[in-house]
Amino acid sequence: MNSKLNSFFSRLTTGKRLALVLVAILLMITAAVYQTTKATVTIVKDAKENITVTTHAKTVGELLNEQGFKMKDEDDITPSLQDPIAGNMTVEWAQAKQISVSNNGEEKDVWTTAATVEELVDEQGITLDKNDYLSKHIDTPIEEGMQVTYESAFPVNVKYDGEKEEIMTTSTTVADLLEDAGVEVSDEDRIEPGEDKEITGKTDIEVVRVEKVTDVVEEEIDYATVTRRDDSLPKGEEEVVEDGKKGIIEKRYEVVLEDGEEVSRELIEEKQIEESEDKVVAVGAREPAVTASRGGSGNNPSSNGRTISMQATAYTANCSGCTGVTATGVNLNNSPNKKVVAVDPSVIPLGSRVYVEGYGEAVAADTGGAIKGNKIDLHVPSKAEAGRFGRQTVEVTILD
Template identity: 55%
Template sequence: MEANIRRFLPGNGSLMKLVISVISLILFVGVVIYAVYETTKATVTVMVDEEEVTVQTHASTVAELMMEQEWDVNEYDHIEPSLDTEIDGNMLVTWQPAKQVAITIDGQEQDVWTTADTIEELLHELDIAYTDHDNIEPAVTTEISEDLAVNYESAFQVELTSDGEQQEFWTTSTTVADFLERENVTLGELDRVEPALEERIDEATDIRVIRVEKVTDVVEETVAFGTVTKRDEDLENGKEKVVNAGEEGQVNKHYEVVLEDGEEISRELVKTETVKESQDRVVAVGTRPAAPSVSRSASPSPSPSPSTNNSSGGQSSGGSSEASSGRTMTVTATAYTASCSGCSGVTATGINLNNNRNMKVIAVDPSVIPLGSRVHVEGYGTAVAGDTGGAIKGNKIDVHVPTKEDARRWGRKSVKITILD
């Protein structure tokens, strides 16, 4: 260096020495200044995610320190002390960078920045007071990482009615089918659920499991016997004789019964099984003409005494007439059928006219004609007084005929009847 200086300043040794001294002084001052600059730097320890980084800085604030170190600071980061804090010697700065997390809360998705360490701390930051019944995925102890996805569903109570019991359960939003599966409620093939299995439930939902079963009910029913009349020439006209008393039959009716929670909802007849056939009541009706009465002439004889006359008269006019033809009267007669309006087809004495369309039955006023009596009706024949009617009062009867056309033809008429027994 001295040789170079001499080349520029030939022949001037004193000047050269002066220059060398100035340069040396400048270098010394520079070294001193640099030493002073370095020794006046503040020492700052920065804790980043629990890792220590120590730096020397002349930055006046924490913010300038971050810029000086070219650290990318997010507005959601947690820095303590704050960015505008002035730096002094041996300072500790805690820096916790925020992470972005996707969280779905009861179906609503959002992105949040957080400095929380775990999901539990994140929920606390979001003011979510979770319970053990809530659904949180992943678990609350999971550490927060970048781009973590969190799902939170708050629980609510629903009422379940099943098998005669009402219970309340905590659940999150789900379908009825998933809820029943989670609560181990088994459904039968015919069971119904309200609301439907595919419906989603909420806090206003009440779930009802309806147990449905089909059973067979066998009902025994009697079948009334019919009455058949046949002409008998061996019997005097107007007389009747029971040849066969008749016998009721029996059928078993099989019903398919639908029960919901033990209560009958419907029944359907699926089969009728004849157990025993009914046997008709057979009545022989006499057709032989009655023997004519013979009048005999006799010579006059003394009049009998009053007592003798009364006795003889009682026998001839009272006893023989009552025995041969019974009590006779004139009545007003109308006609009806088993299928008339308001009729059940079964008489007051239990005769099933639906199964015995041709049976001769009359409706009577029991105070005039006793029920069960055999009555001969002029123009109709011998019938059983087996029914009553609201309009049949006094000397009125209603004759049963097979069809409505027969009833129209009969009309209303006055007839002579004889009560046989």
């Protein structure tokens, strides 16, 4: 090859040789100038990949096409594709990614060139409060196909432990809100509305503290007064033979408290601690013999009447379940001071006038389920008087 070139040049005249050398030098100078006139451009791809190239491209768009880059309309390119290329320039190219954004329940697909979730939130015009919900951390890099959910917090009024507090939340149920707010709830507590209730900004929540406690109460049981006829004592004179003693009963209650206030009380156990003991009173019965004519004033028994020793108790028409009307039709509610006795008609016929020791003259106008045989029940105006009478042995004289 070299020998052929040497032979070729040897045949040329000196002038032609000079011309060829000049052409070659010119071509070399032109090539050198072409290379030196290329612009140096740095392409920064997605803020992390730097590519440095030299180019004769006239615009940024031509440069990127020249490098074989495929761009989308949503990409962010600075300077723009139409801007001219200048030496030592930097082109920043942020490739857009398509992601799904849910903003307070409104979901849409968006193209974004944001590098992080924080930049995306700013890009979408979302003002992020500390109580708002964001499904991704703000430093999370944006990736193709990512889903980001945002929910703004709303106020809910919560009343508990005597305090009322406004809580900003994005919780969907009462239970979630109480847990997020750090409000502890026991199994006994009552939540209004229920824990599974869905909440909105208009929801008011109340936690009622419910507590069950046991209350033990001791109650006294009054003793009964029993009278005994004593013929050794003058009539009308009384003497205490045995003092009465009150008994004690223990009652155990289950008490329900709501926010410290008692709302219900249920008796669950009752136990006798001490038995009561009756008070025994001797009542004098000794009196001079009294003679009265039949049909007299009624203050004394007739000497002609039959006298019976009977067990006497007292009752009043003013009692629960009582009609106040006797077996013979006497309305004791209308005549509370009327002297009426209940008898066993087989012993004392109804309608008889009787004289009862310590009670006076009365009419046998009533009966009773427990009045059998030598028993008599004396009508008195009040329950208190009936209680004081107790049970006594008396002499009853049938006047007629």
